Amino acid sequence: MIKGCSPLSGMMLTKRNSPRKLRTAFAAFLLLVVSLRAQSDHGSAIYDFCVHHQGQQVGDGICQSLVDAALRSAGLTCNPAHGLGREVWRISSTPAGVVISGDFRKVLPGDIIYFHDIAPDRNMHRESLRRERPLDNHVGVVDRLTLDGVRYFNQNSGHQQSVRSDYFAFANGLDMVDYVAIYRP
DSSP states (O other), rough: TTTTTTTTTTHHHHHHHOHHHHHHHHHHHHHHHHHOOOOOHHHHHHHHHHHHTTOOOOTTTHHHHHHHHHHHTTTTTTTTTTTEEEEEEEEEETTTEEEEOGGGGGOOTOOOOEEEEESSSSSSSSSHHTTTOOOOEEEEEEEEOOOSEEEEEEBTTTOOOSSSSEEEEEEHHHHGOOEEEEEEE
């Protein structure tokens, strides 16, 4: 059971809570479960697409092509007006320190990961590059998020245009990126 979300929690059969009210509450609970299941089914389809296409080039080989194709495989589209979906988690490096928003436990396989202003040469600090030229953005699909990093599927990383699994460690990676955000499509 999903803690705190059940319309049946604490409901007992009394005159005030008739069988009809129980049936209504149970129907509402089933709708909640079905909607959560549908949401996780999209993530499963996106994740499965990436697993099955490892080692292959998807579309023109750029990172966004992988995400677009994975979303289409789940019956979704990337709508520029709505972005990549609802942000569920973010980590960024600021002069005051690392800032984290959201709950990492809510991140699921198949969510979309977005790296904002990532330094293409991982040997250089992003602040030294910022003055020279605008930095790149990168996007992929989450495999799993841990307390110290994220494993994700991507392509066009390191000039390799096929789908592969990479790991981004927060301990030594945050100096190369403005922020990392994870979205639920």
